[in-house]
Amino acid sequence: MSVVRDLRVLLRLPDFRRLLGVRLLSQSADGVYQVALATYVVFSPEKQTSPTAIASAMAVLLLPYSVVGPFAGVLLDRWQRRQVFLYGSLLRAVLAASTALLIVGAAPDWIFYASALSVTAVNRFVLSGLSAALPRVVDEERLVVANSLSPTAGTLAATLGGSLAFAVRLLGWDSDAAVVLLGAGLYLCSALASLRLGRDLLGPDPGLVQPRLGVALTSTARGLLDGLRHLAERRSAARALAAVTAMRFCYGALTVTLLMLCRYAWSDPAGPAEGSEGLALLGLALGASGAGFFVAALVTPWAAGRMGPYGWMMVCAASAALLVPVLWLSFAPGPVLVAAFTLGLVTQGSKISTDTVVQSSVDDAFRGRIFSLYDVLFNVAFVGAAAVAALLLPADGRSVTLVLGVAVLYGVVAFALTHWRRTTRGGRRFT
Numbered sequence: 001m002s003v004v005r006d007l008r009v010l011l012r013l014p015d016f017r018r019l020l021g022v023r024l025l026s027q028s029a030d031g032v033y034q035v036a037l038a039t040y041v042v043f044s045p046e047k048q049t050s051p052t053a054i055a056s057a058m059a060v061l062l063l064p065y066s067v068v069g070p071f072a073g074v075l076l077d078r079w080q081r082r083q084v085f086l087y088g089s090l091l092r093a094v095l096a097a098s099t100a101l102l103i104v105g106a107a108p109d110w111i112f113y114a115s116a117l118s119v120t121a122v123n124r125f126v127l128s129g130l131s132a133a134l135p136r137v138v139d140e141e142r143l144v145v146a147n148s149l150s151p152t153a154g155t156l157a158a159t160l161g162g163s164l165a166f167a168v169r170l171l172g173w174d175s176d177a178a179v180v181l182l183g184a185g186l187y188l189c190s191a192l193a194s195l196r197l198g199r200d201l202l203g204p205d206p207g208l209v210q211p212r213l214g215v216a217l218t219s220t221a222r223g224l225l226d227g228l229r230h231l232a233e234r235r236s237a238a239r240a241l242a243a244v245t246a247m248r249f250c251y252g253a254l255t256v257t258l259l260m261l262c263r264y265a266w267s268d269p270a271g272p273a274e275g276s277e278g279l280a281l282l283g284l285a286l287g288a289s290g291a292g293f294f295v296a297a298l299v300t301p302w303a304a305g306r307m308g309p310y311g312w313m314m315v316c317a318a319s320a321a322l323l324v325p326v327l328w329l330s331f332a333p334g335p336v337l338v339a340a341f342t343l344g345l346v347t348q349g350s351k352i353s354t355d356t357v358v359q360s361s362v363d364d365a366f367r368g369r370i371f372s373l374y375d376v377l378f379n380v381a382f383v384g385a386a387a388v389a390a391l392l393l394p395a396d397g398r399s400v401t402l403v404l405g406v407a408v409l410y411g412v413v414a415f416a417l418t419h420w421r422r423t424t425r426g427g428r429r430f431t
Contacts (some may be wrong), residue, residue: 006145015137018196020150022085023130025193027154029186030123031161033096036183037116039169040103040176042259043279051393054256055386060113060120062379068124070376071220081202082194084129088122089191095119096184100177130154133202152297159290161186166283227373230366239420240357241374243313244350245381246413250320250406251347252385254328258285258336260397266333281333285340292344299345300352309353314417316346316353321410328403351378 010016041057099115131151138146165179231238259282267278304312320343327339354374362370392402 006142007149010138010142010146010149013137015197015201016146018193019130019133019137019202020153021193022089022190022197023150023154024157025186025190026085026089026126026130028157028161028164029092029096029183029190031158031163032165032186033099033119033180033183034158035162035165036169036176036179037099038259039165039179039279042263042282050395051256051260051386051390054259055383055390056109056113057116058252058256058386059383060116062120062383066376066379068121070224071217078204080199081129081133081204082197082199084125085194085197086191088126088129089187089194092119092122092126093184093187093191095122096180096187100180100184103177103180104175127154129202136202162286163283166279166286170280170283224373227366227370230363231370231373234361236361236420237358237370239416240309240313240354241377243317243413243417244354245377246409247317247320247347247350248378248381249385249388250324250409251343252382253389253402253406254324254339254343255382256386256389257328257393257397257399257402258282258340260393260395261331261336264396265331265398281337285337288337288340289344292341292346293348295341296345296348296352300349303349304353304356308421309356310417310421313350313353314414314421316349317410317414317417320346321407321414324403324407324410329400331398 011020037057037060041053095115095118099112099119102112102115134146134150135143161183165182168182169176169179231241262278262282262285264278266281300312303315307315323339323342327335327342330336358370358374389402392405393399
């Protein structure tokens with residue numbers, strides 16, 4: 001397979017290997033930490049979990065990426081990136097350990113969320129720094145391949161980290177604080193791994209003159225506004241972003257539904273196992289959704305090539321509109337696990353197609369800004385969906401109204417994509 005061959009070529013580069021090691025340890029720690037937070041908020045026996053609590057947790061985990069993300073590059077162009085990895089990972093290790101202490105001490109929720117917010121905010125700098133440092137360890141000829149494989153490997157590491165958190169929780173680590181400490185240990189390992197990279201290797205160049213910080217931040221804000229104006233002139237990209245944002249909203253609403261079903265409908269939270277059955281089902285559902293993401297990565301290039309990006313997105317949305325009521329309205333574990341796989345496939349398939357549309361229709365000078373806006377929309381849609389679910393869901397997660405509403409929204413997206421596809425000659429021309 002070409003992917004395996006490309007990865008072998010890249011792994012012969014020692015600095016790329018070291019940078020990839022930092023990424024894998026950092027993102028596996030993210031996966032452990034985030035799953036530990038989720039299980040504490042949702043499955044902790046001393047908490048009466050509600051959709052509102054879940055929405056709050058999602059806001060803490062996702063919104064920092066949206067707020068900090070567009071401005072992270074301004075600071076990364078001033079700080080040595082190796083030092084960002086070192087001190088950022090050390091700081092996350094300390095903050096994660098503090099989160100564990102807060103869990104043990106049953107601290108007020110606002111203090112707990114403030115600690116978690118700090119960890120996820122630092123994550124944005126580390127992840128942006130990893131992307132910015134990549135051209136310093138890979139030659140230009142291999143940069144495109146490295147940009148494809150490195151983030152994918154990081155996502156896989158985060159998934160494996162989350163799976164590790166589920167596994168140790170189910171195998172006897174009854175303390176959420178202990179799992180958080182495991183994440184802190186991995187953050188520490190990431191900091192130590194960064195020391196294998198030369199301090200000046202990853203840039204920025206010390207002689208590069210940067211504008212004053214205030215000027216740079218103001219310029220970034222203006223740049224985002226310019227990106228919005230450019231997006232308004234590129235209807236294909238704007239429409240694809242609108243469609244994928246709506247589908248992300250649907251995915252978020254059903255994710256909260258799944259969490260409540262696992263917590264209350266599919267396990268006995270007051271029983272001797274304290275909801276472990278529901279936790280195991282949640283792990284299976286997230287694994288099924290991850291498998292759907294993986295299949296989407298394999299299928300989408302072929303499907304979008306045959307039908308065009310709009311055509312494949314339309315198929316994804318229409319499939320979800322039909323299957324969501326069939327699989328979800330039973331509120332039974334088996335069908336919902338199948339639905340989790342399906343939704344992973346259609347959500348990721350639509351996202352990959354949207355990436356293609358944006359890359360094809362947006363001018364190169366605006367592409368970075370448009371993708372920053374894309375990141376904001378993607379995360380805000382998920383948090384907004386959690387907020388809506390908090391208003392509609394009963395405690396056990398069985399809401400026919402929410403499921404049918406999501407199916408209708410998928411249908412509206414499919415109809416809109418069908419219309420837009422016709423106006424862009426089968427979805428293959430982007431202007």
